[in-house]
Amino acid sequence: MTDSSVKPRAPERPIAFAITLIVAGVVGWYAAFALTLDKFIQLENPQAKLGCDFSLLVGCGTNLASEQGAVFGFPNPIIGLTCWVAPIVVGVALLAGARFPRWFWSLFWLGFVFAICLVGWLIAQSIYVLFSLCPWCMVTWAVTIPSFLAVTFHVLKIGALPVGAAGRRVGSVLAGWTPLITLVLYVLVALLAQLRLDVIGHL
Template sequence: MPRLEPSARPTGLAVFLIVAGAIGLAAAFTLTLDKLHLLADPNAQLSCSFSVLIGCATNLSSPQGNIFGFPNSLIGVMGWSVVITTGAAILAGARFAHWYWIGLNVGATGAIALVIWLIGQSIFVLDILCPWCMVTWAVAFPTFLAVTFYNLKSGNIPVPESVRRVASVAYAWVPLITLGCLITVAVIAQLQMDFLNRL
C-alpha cells in the first residue's frame, strides 16, 4: 500500500480515531459483558446501575437494546475496532482509496443515526440513562463530524469548492460542535426527565 507524505498524512485525525475508538470499544465491550451477566442471572447487579435513573439493565433487556436480534453493543465492538484500525493504519503510513473513506463515512453516518435514535428511546421511552451508552454517544458525535468534515474538505466526497472551504473551517471546530451536540442532549434529558432533581 502506498505511503502518504508526512505533510499530507492526517495525523491528528488518526490519533483521534485511535483514542475515540478505544473509548468506544471499552464501552461496547463492557456493555457486552453486562449483557452476558444478565443472561446468566436476570437479577445480577451490574456495575453500571446506580439508581432508577442511571443504569444499563433496562436498556440491555429492552427491544431497543437488541434491534437487530443481538445486543447493540456487538455492533460497537465491531465498528470501533474498524475505527481504531483505520487510525493506526494512517499512522503507519497507509493511504486509503476514496471508496474506503466513503465507506467509513457511511458507517459513521449509520452509527450516529442509531445513536440519535437510541438517545430518543432512552429519554422519551425507557426513561433511564445508560452510563456506558452515554460514553458511546460522547465519542460517536465527534467521530462522525471529524470523518465527514475531513472527507468533504479533502475531496474524498466530491463537492463544490465552496463546500470544501466550509468543511475545512468546520473541521477545526469539531470539539466545539460536539460540545454543542452533547449540551443539547443534556438539555433535552433535563426537560423530559427532570434529570437533576431525580439524581
C-alpha cells in the same frame, strides 16, 4: 535546478484526525465490551444488579433488557465490538503513513452515518421511551458524535464526496470547529434529558 528536479511535497499526515479515530475507537470498544459483560450477567441472572446500575434513572439494566437493546435481533454491544475496531485500524494506518482512495473514505463515512443515526435513535429511545440513561451507552454516544463530525469534515476536506471546491473549503473550516460543535451537541442532549427526566433532581 529545473522544475523537473524538484520533488513534489508529500501531503501531511492528518495526525490529529488519526489520534481522534484511535481514541474514539478504543473508548467506544471498551464501552461495548463492558456492556457485553453486563449482558452476560443479565442473561445468567435477570434480577442481578449490574455495576452500572446506580438508580432507577441511571443504569444499564433497563436498556440492555429492552427491545431497543437488541434492535437487530442481537445485543447492540456486539455492533460496537465489531465496528469500533475500524477507526482504530484506520487511525493507526494513517499515523503509519497510509493513504486511502476516495471510495474508501466514502464507505468509511457511510459507516459513521449509520452509527450517528443509530445513536440518535437510541438517545431518543432512552430519554423519551425507556426513561433510563445507560452510563456505558452514554460513553458510546459521547465518542460517536465527535467521530462522525471529524470523519464528515475530513471527507469533505479531501474531496471524497462530490461537493466541489466550496464543499472542500467548508470541510477545512469546520474541521477546526469540531470540539465546539461537539460540545454544543453534548449540551443539547443533556438539556433534552434534563427537561424530560429531571436528571439533576434525581441526583
